[in-house]
Amino acid sequence: MTLFVDQIDAYKDVILFRGNYDIANALIRPMNLQYRARETDLPFEMTVGSRTLIQSLDPKGEQVFPRYQSLASIPKVSLNDTRHDILVIVLYIERKPRKFVTTMNKESFVRDLIVINRSTDQPVKVCALNDLSGSQCETLFSDGDNFKVIGITALCSVSRKGFLLESTISTIIVQDPEGEKAAALTEWARKHRTVMTDQQNRVTASWNPFAGRILTTINRIKAKKATTTLPQEIYWLRVVASDIQYDRLRTYIGCSYCGKRTQLPLGTIYNCTACDKKEIIATHRATITMTFSDATGALQLTAFTKSCLPLFRLSAEEIYHMKAMDDTARFRRIAYRLSTTYFLIKIGPTTTLEHNQVL
Numbered sequence: 580m581t582l583f584v585d586q587i588d589a590y591k592d593v594i595l596f597r598g599n600y601d602i603a604n605a606l607i608r609p610m611n612l613q614y615r616a617r618e619t620d621l622p623f624e625m626t627v628g629s630r631t632l633i634q635s636l637d638p639k640g641e642q643v644f645p646r647y648q649s650l651a652s653i654p655k656v657s658l659n660d661t662r663h664d665i666l667v668i669v670l671y672i673e674r675k676p677r678k679f680v681t682t683m684n685k686e687s688f689v690r691d692l693i694v695i696n697r698s699t700d701q702p703v704k705v706c707a708l709n710d711l712s713g714s715q716c717e718t719l720f721s722d723g724d725n726f727k728v729i730g731i732t733a734l735c736s737v738s739r740k741g742f743l744l745e746s747t748i749s750t751i752i753v754q755d756p757e758g759e760k761a762a763a764l765t766e767w768a769r770k771h772r773t774v775m776t777d778q779q780n781r782v783t784a785s786w787n788p789f790a791g792r793i794l795t796t797i798n799r800i801k802a803k804k805a806t807t808t809l810p811q812e813i814y815w816l817r818v819v820a821s822d823i824q825y826d827r828l829r830t831y832i833g834c835s836y837c838g839k840r841t842q843l844p845l846g847t848i849y850n851c852t853a854c855d856k857k858e859i860i861a862t863h864r865a866t867i868t869m870t871f872s873d874a875t876g877a878l879q880l881t882a883f884t885k886s887c888l889p890l891f892r893l894s895a896e897e898i899y900h901m902k903a904m905d906d907t908a909r910f911r912r913i914a915y916r917l918s919t920t921y922f923l924i925k926i927g928p929t930t931t932l933e934h935n936q937v938l
């Protein structure tokens with residue numbers, strides 16, 4: 580349904596999200612395809628005219644919207660079109676909206692909010708898209724004295740790259756949510772101010788990978804628990820490598836975005852079915868698993884293409900050719916350097932932390 584200019588305000592209170600309506604005398608015609616939000620949407624649009632009648636089918640006085648649910652109750656696997664309304668405290672807001680290009684090649688803006696409520700210890704990321712990413716976000720920040728409760732409606736859950744919530748066209752930010760649930764969360768936040776301040780400091784630190792690198796040791800990494808680790812925590816280890824085997828170096832042609840192997844020739848532009856990205860390039864990829872150790876312990880890790888380049892000090896193409904030409908002498912020289920010279924590696928939790936709370 581399309582509303583124009585003045586109609587948007589005029590119908591704001593007449594048509595509510597999730598309401599059910601009987602609509603008569605509205606004009607229905609084929610839609611200009613560029614306005615279609617999803618390819619599966621019906622290709623028609625409905626226009627409200629002066630003779631249009633809109634009759635609500637919902638019993639009077641019954642609240643249809645919002646229906647707040649706890650963060651913990653949102654399924655980690657998105658069920659096609661389910662929308663979620665949440666009542667939360669904002670712990671962190673990205674300083675500025677970021678520009679990105681969608682899979683349909685449209686320029687868009689996004690801003691990350693990190694939110695929490697009493698149902699979970701693990702903060703959740705909410706991506707505010709486009710209109711919502713601007714000035715509306717600025718007023719949501721809670722300082723340490725006063726944790727402000729807000730409502731965010733009609734979010735969809737996304738689990739492509741870890742779990743997060745994303746705004747939709749219908750999303751509204753409710754600055755002063757009403758009702759018992761909002762009052763209870765405000766009261767809870769007031770009582771747990773110290774816990775909330777700790778959470779906020781932790782989140783702020785991990786989202787601002789400030790100039791300094793946090794250098795740690797392998798035994799401290801091993802002692803970390805899933806429940807006290809944030810998906811964005813990044814650490815640096817000073818290590819040497821061992822167990823560097825030529826047979827474990829795998830090179831292939833794959834998606835330039837997610838690395839999924841493909842049979843297509845190098846340089847082909849195609850749509851990757853594994854990551855859903857359009858117009859990616861079949862490119863050189865490499866992975867190797869080896870052991871990294873420092874004075875406190877050892878960890879076996881797999882380095883994917885991007886991490887292989889600085890380790891090998893070669894381009895992905897050069898690594899691919901080294902393997903293709905079976906140049907084991909060159910590989911041995913690299914392995915010797917990695918096993919005798921300390922270097923820094925950057926590590927963070929895998930996306931399974933967000934999916935399953937497992938490190």
Ligand SMILES: [Zn+2]
Nearest residue numbers: 834837851854
């Ligand atoms: Zn891909």
